Amino acid sequence: MNKNWWKILSVLLLVYTIIAGFLLDVPRLPILNETIRNLYFHVCMWFGMMILFTVSFVYSIKYLKSFDYRKDIIASSFANVGILFGILGYLTGILWVNVTWITDQSQSLGSVLKEPKLIGAAIALLIYGAYFVLRGSFTDIDKRARISAVYNIFAFAMLFPSIWIIPRIVGSLHPGAPGSDTGNPALDRKDLDGAMRAVFYPAVIGWTLLGVWIAGLKIRIEILKNKNIINE
C-alpha cells in the first residue's frame, strides 16, 4: 500500500468538506443563519490545533526519554503548525463574531471582548508563542532542546484549562458554556445536528491531516538542515 495514502485521504476529505459543507442543508437558526457552516472551517482549525499540540507534547516527552534530536525537531514543527491553525482559528472567529455576537440587540464589542474563551485562546497561543521565543534564545542546541521540551509540557498543561475548563466555569458566549446545553457542543449527540456531524467529523480529520502533512514537510527540511548533528 502506498504510504502516502493519508495525503490522498486529506485531499478527498477536504474536497468533500467544501462541496458538502456549502451544498448540504443545515438547520435554520436565528442570528446564525448560513454562518453555521463556519463549523466546518473555524471549529476544525481549533480541533486541528489541539491534535497537533498533542502530538507535539508526546514528542517532547519522547525527546526527554531518548534525547534524540529528531524528536525535538518533530515536537517544534508540530507546535509551529498548531500555532498557525490557532491563528487561523482566531482570525476566522473574529469574522464570525462580527455578524453573530455583535448584533444590534444588546451585545457590544466590550461584552464580546470579555468572552472567556477568546481570552483563554489568546493566552494559550501566547504561551505557545513564548515556546518559540524560548527556543530562539538558546545558542546551545542540547540545552535548547531539553528546556523547550520541558516548557512544551507545561504549555500543553495550560492549553486545556484555558480553552476548555475556564470558559465552562465562568460562562461564555461559545456553545458548551453554562446556560446552553452542557457538554462539548461539537461532540454532543443532542447538540449537533446529525447531518452536520456527517460533514464536521470528516472535515476535522481532513484539516488535521493537512496540518500533519505541512508539519511533515517542515520536519524533513529541518532534518536535512541539521543532518550533520543527527548523523553523529
Next chain:
Amino acid sequence: MNKIVSLILLLFISISTHAQNEIEMADTMRSNGKIYTVVAVCLTILFGLFFYVFTLDKKISRLEKENNTKL
C-alpha cells in the same frame, strides 16, 4: 370531530413550517445556482494549495534521496 382535530393539526404544521421559513437563509443563491460558483472558487483555491504542497513534498523527497536522510 376527527375532521376538526386534523384541521387544527394541519394548521399547526403549516404555522410551524412557516416559522421555519421565516429565518433568512441564502435560498435565492441556492435556487439560481450561484452557490456552485462559490464552491468552484473554493475548490480551485484548495487544489492550488494542494498542488503547491505536493510539489514541495516531491522536492524535499528528492533532496532526501541525495542526502540520504530518510526519517
